[in-house]
């Protein structure tokens with residue numbers, strides 16, 4: 241039997257991340273940037289990774305300025321297997337360990353015809369949304385787990401999937417397949433890394449980030465009529481769920497896959 245964590249005296253402290261460290265992929269923009277700011281506001285030091293070092297540097301400076309916490313930029317293509325060991329090492333060595341990994345970097349290129357999905361597009365969508373999170377989780381989850389056996393210090397991995405995983409649409413089939421795989425991987429890794437490392441997944445609905453610039457807003461407005469809250473999400477509205485999963489607020493939650501989508505009907 242594993243000893244359960246002691247209850248927090250003050251429930252507000254459940255969301256405190258003081259002394260914790262987080263690696264957030266795709267942390268330079270959109271949902272990743274919001275999570276970086278929120279985790280740092282709660283006391284964590286952060287590394288953010290994306291392809292553009294300039295973009296990461298800009299957001300890292302903003303996080304440091306706004307929160308007073310350390311935020312370190314790192315350039316990395318998350319879809320490239322051979323770049324991920326360097327990223328995992330850099331984050332671990334920078335902070336002397338990583339407590340929270342957020343597999344957030346993702347993309348969903350649109351296509352006009354299914355036959356125009358070529359092998360290169362397929363590989364890049366699967367690489368970024370599924371292969372990268374697998375490799376990073378394997379590398380950092382193992383280290384978190386080993387450290388926890390020695391020190392008792394727990395870890396948390398959060399995968400950012402999409403409701404497209406359970407509501408596939410014809411225009412993003414490779415993406416829906418990758419995200420469905422990410423949902424499945426969440427459950428598998430929760431078993432792999434328990435009891436010390438928790439692994440959970442958020443499936444966002446439609447959020448107004450850079451991704452949304454390519455959307456047909458007439459269609460989005462139509463879609464939103466079916467959504468309970470009748471609107472798309474604003475980037476900061478991902479933060480509550482992410483903080484719950486990152487922190488001691490969720491010490492008995494692992495292998496969970498849940499929606500933050502404004503109420504998309506099943």
Ligand SMILES: NC(=O)c1ccc[n+]([C@@H]2O[C@H](COP(=O)([O-])OP(=O)(O)OC[C@H]3O[C@@H](n4cnc5c(N)ncnc54)[C@H](OP(=O)(O)O)[C@@H]3O)[C@@H](O)[C@H]2O)c1
Pocket residue numbers: 265266267268269270271272289290291292293295316317318319344345346347348368400401402403443444445446447448449450451452
């Ligand atoms: N917004 C939505 O409506 C929505 C809905 C469902 C799910 N999601 C999921 O939520 C996550 C975040 O989406 P978002 O809307 O915040 O996207 P976003 O605003 O487009 O930001 C994407 C982030 O990922 C990074 N990125 C993209 N390709 C990368 C690569 N190959 N290697 C490393 N980093 C890469 C980008 O930085 P660089 O360009 O510098 O690489 C950026 O920091 C994604 O997994 C997405 O699938 C979003």
